[in-house]
Amino acid sequence: MYDVERIRDDFPILKTEVYPGVPLVYLDSAASSQKPLTVIRAMDDYYEHYHANVHRGVHRLSELATTEYEAAREKIARFVNAPEIEQIIYVGNATEGFNLVAYAWGRANIGSGDEILLTELEHHANIVPWQILAEEKGATLRYLPILDDGTLAIERLGEFLTERTKLFSFTAASNVAGTITPVRELVDAAHSVGALAMVDAAQLAPHMPVDVQAMDCDFLAFSSHKMCGPTGIGILYGKRHLLETMPPFMSGGDMIRRVTFDGFVPNDLPWKFEAGTPRIAEAVGLGAAIDYLSSLGMDAVHEHERAVTDYAFEALSDIPGIRIIGPLGSQRGGLISFTLAGLHPHDIAEILDKKGIAIRAGHHCAMPLHQRLGLSATARASFYVHTTFEEIDQLTAALHHARSVFKLK
Amino acid sequence: MDANIYREQIIDLYENPLNYGEIENPDFTYEEDNPLCGDVIRIDVRLDDQNRVAEVAWRGDGCAISQASASLLTEEIKVKTLDEVKAFPSEKLLELIGVPLSMARVKCALLSLKVLKAGAYGIPDPGTMRTHE
Numbered sequence: 200m201y202d203v204e205r206i207r208d209d210f211p212i213l214k215t216e217v218y219p220g221v222p223l224v225y226l227d228s229a230a231s232s233q234k235p236l237t238v239i240r241a242m243d244d245y246y247e248h249y250h251a252n253v254h255r256g257v258h259r260l261s262e263l264a265t266t267e268y269e270a271a272r273e274k275i276a277r278f279v280n281a282p283e284i285e286q287i288i289y290v291g292n293a294t295e296g297f298n299l300v301a302y303a304w305g306r307a308n309i310g311s312g313d314e315i316l317l318t319e320l321e322h323h324a325n326i327v328p329w330q331i332l333a334e335e336k337g338a339t340l341r342y343l344p345i346l347d348d349g350t351l352a353i354e355r356l357g358e359f360l361t362e363r364t365k366l367f368s369f370t371a372a373s374n375v376a377g378t379i380t381p382v383r384e385l386v387d388a389a390h391s392v393g394a395l396a397m398v399d400a401a402q403l404a405p406h407m408p409v410d411v412q413a414m415d416c417d418f419l420a421f422s423s424h425k426m427c428g429p430t431g432i433g434i435l436y437g438k439r440h441l442l443e444t445m446p447p448f449m450s451g452g453d454m455i456r457r458v459t460f461d462g463f464v465p466n467d468l469p470w471k472f473e474a475g476t477p478r479i480a481e482a483v484g485l486g487a488a489i490d491y492l493s494s495l496g497m498d499a500v501h502e503h504e505r506a507v508t509d510y511a512f513e514a515l516s517d518i519p520g521i522r523i524i525g526p527l528g529s530q531r532g533g534l535i536s537f538t539l540a541g542l543h544p545h546d547i548a549e550i551l552d553k554k555g556i557a558i559r560a561g562h563h564c565a566m567p568l569h570q571r572l573g574l575s576a577t578a579r580a581s582f583y584v585h586t587t588f589e590e591i592d593q594l595t596a597a598l599h600h601a602r603s604v605f606k607l608k
Numbered sequence: 609m610d611a612n613i614y615r616e617q618i619i620d621l622y623e624n625p626l627n628y629g630e631i632e633n634p635d636f637t638y639e640e641d642n643p644l645c646g647d648v649i650r651i652d653v654r655l656d657d658q659n660r661v662a663e664v665a666w667r668g669d670g671c672a673i674s675q676a677s678a679s680l681l682t683e684e685i686k687v688k689t690l691d692e693v694k695a696f697p698s699e700k701l702l703e704l705i706g707v708p709l710s711m712a713r714v715k716c717a718l719l720s721l722k723v724l725k726a727g728a729y730g731i732p733d734p735g736t737m738r739t740h741e
Contacts, residue, residue, distance in 0.1 A: 545647070545671035545716065549613065562646050575646040575669050604614050605622075605672075 201499050207585045209235040209491070221555040224590045229374055229402060229534045229581030230559050231424045234488075238427055241487035242480045252476055254453060268479050271486025272469070278489045279419070280410040281436055285468040288435040288442070289477055293401040294324040296420025296435035297368070299472060300397060301328035303445040304418075305366075311337035314363040316394070318343040318351055319571050320373040320380075323564045325399045329368065343369070345571065349376030349525035356388050364394040368418075372402035372532040375565045375577065376525030377508075379403070379532050382414045390415070395441070401425060405583070406504055406533055408497040411436050423481065427584075428488035432481035435472070442468050449474035492584075500584055504533035507582045507591065511535055514595045520607065521598075524577055534581035536563070539598065541607045544578040550601040556594055613707040614672065621676035626683050629665040638727030640734065642719050647674040649723050651682065659690045666720065673705070673713055678720035680704040685724070693728045696721060 207213050212233045215223045225233060245267065251260035253268045269284075276284045290296045305328075309315065315329050319342050326340075333340050343359050344352045351369075360367065367389035372379050382398055389396040397418040400409055405426035411419055418441070422433040437445075447454055447465050451474040456464045465471045492500065508531060515521055520540030525531060539547060548560035559579045562569045569575065580594055631637075631652040639650035647670030656662040664682045668675060681701055685693055701721050702709070709717055727733075 543671035543675075545673070545713075546614070549671075549713065566646075569646070575648065605619055 201495075201503050203503065203585060203587055206495070207587075209237070210585055211236055211239070213585060217555045217557075218553070221553075224554075224556040224593050226580040226582065226586070226590065226594060227557045227559050228405075228583035228586075229425065229579065230563075231430070232405060232427055232583055233585070234429070234484075235427055235491050237491055238429065238484050238487045242429060242484040245480050245483045250479070253479055254470070264479055267486070268477065268482045271482040271489070274486045274489045274493075275434055278409070278493065279404070279434075279436060280412050282412060283439060286436055286439055286442065288437065288469045288472045289482060290420070290433045290435050290472075291431060291478075292422040292424070292433035293399060293420040294422075294433075296418070296433055297324050297328045297397075297399075299435055299448040300418050300420075300437075301332045303448045303472075304395075304441065305329075305332040306336075307446060309333075309336045309338050309365055312363060313338040313365045314341055314361065315339070316341050316343060316359050316364050316367040316369075316389075318369045318380075319345045319568055320349070320351070320370050320376060320378060321368075321565065321568070322370065322374055322399065322401070323566070324401075325368055325370065325397075326567065329366075338365075339363075342567075345376070345378075345568075348527075349373065349378045350530055351378070351380055351385075353381070353384070356385075360388055360392045360394065362392055364389070364392055366395050366397060368397040368399070370399040370402070372400075372406070373525065373565075373568075374402050374534070375536050375563050375568055375579070377531040377534045377536070378525055379407075379530050382416065386415050386417075402532060402534075405492075406497075407501045417441055423485040423488065426488055427491055428485035429481045432478045432485055434485075439468070442472070447474070448472055451475050453477070495584060503584065504582050504586070507586045507588065508533050508535065510588055511580065511582070511591045511594070514591055515598070518595070518598050519602070524572060524574075533583065533586075534579055536577040536579040538574060538577055539602065539607075542601060542605050544576045546605070547578045547598070547601050550604055551594070551597045554593070554597045554600070556597055558594075613709065613713070615707055618672055618676045618705070618707065621679045622672040625666075625675060626679040627665050628667060628679075630667060631663055631665045636727040636730065638723050638731065638733050640719065640723050640726065642670070642674070642715055647671060647716055647719055649674065649678050649720050651678070651720065651723050651727060653693075653724075653727060655690060660687050661685050661690075661693065670719075671716055673709065674716040674719050677701060677705055677717045681720045681724060690728060694725060696725070 249263040253265040386396040395417040398416045400421040404421040419436040424430040454474040524536040544560035634652035635655045637652040641648035649668035651666045654663040
């Protein structure tokens, strides 16, 4: 039984008053999620009791730190069903995962005349690294269009995937339209023309079960801070033969096996891609976040968010002048982006803030998608493990209030 | 708690902006957006033979604060000299807006002034208006 009130007790910040007498209603988890106490404690515990550098000391603390740093990797591998632990690379965030692949794989494998396919749904993190790569190599970026309901124009894939396509990189769940894309179908389509497939799971991993083997993707990236973990760490998953043949990304200590004045031999996976003293506390925190989400069960998390999102969709649909971006039903993740006629998203967010309700306003790092939708900005309410139906009622009431502030009929 | 930054005048200006439009042969024109939130403003200015603002017009898209600010600013700089425009203090514009703003919203409020000064200093115009309906 999913007990949202008990879950709320796990998140200390949900007891915060953002202004005197105004409790927090946090509807911005898609930007960054809040942290359960177990995650905060796990990081404190590391700093208070066993902080030391990893992979080099022979002393007790270094051994403990190394054990916990690597234990977290094992938890993450299980969480996404990676065949081997070494396929889980610690990076700074999903953005760094894309940069790593663009730099290390892209520079070795993309040439003049090659094509990289993206979609119109993408976050800047899955656009800009490829723009830089394409510019440098004389390659071409193409974008699979969306339909007006925010779903991908799958039937047009054949036009966009050609023998020139070397990589298809796409989101599994849009941070604006909420669209959940058919990952396996898209991966298979990429493979059918000999291209690799990379998945942006930043908005998927926090909310739904992820199985990289079932997806058959070649690379997949996500961020810790959107899934109850700390900021500053993310994960890149890759197929082993690709990771092994890729040159290093960052270089320095820890990523080498041997260095002479003349050159170096890179370390084994996964450390080949982890130069310098790594994010130890963050890995420990992410491990605790994985434990927390696993204890709730990702199917249960998804089911809860579906119920909340359906409820919100219905409640918001009744507000005069509202335009909800993206699809209905099973193709939508736990967020709703919208506009209100006569009220700019910034003004909506400001008025809601005074009622303690935190939402995001702007283009959510997806300017091309907003241009495609003919919008300069949207307001976005996003939901998570602790979101209640009462909070949705508060959101709805506050939106009606915002309209009255602007004297909208 | 009241959303008291939305005093009557701000909402009036948002709905009925002043000096909204464009000038055919401006002496300078400039446009910039606030990349964080997508507010965008273009300001056109025509000067008279004494280098005073003879005509000013603006157009744009964005939140009530950014758009009301452009109305207040363009109203305020009429007949001011180019040097006075260049020296226009941001505190003065915040005073005209007259409501308490958070750090994030100060950027919205000052976008119009940033655009105006960039134009006044002759910085090349970076682009064409992103149009929105």
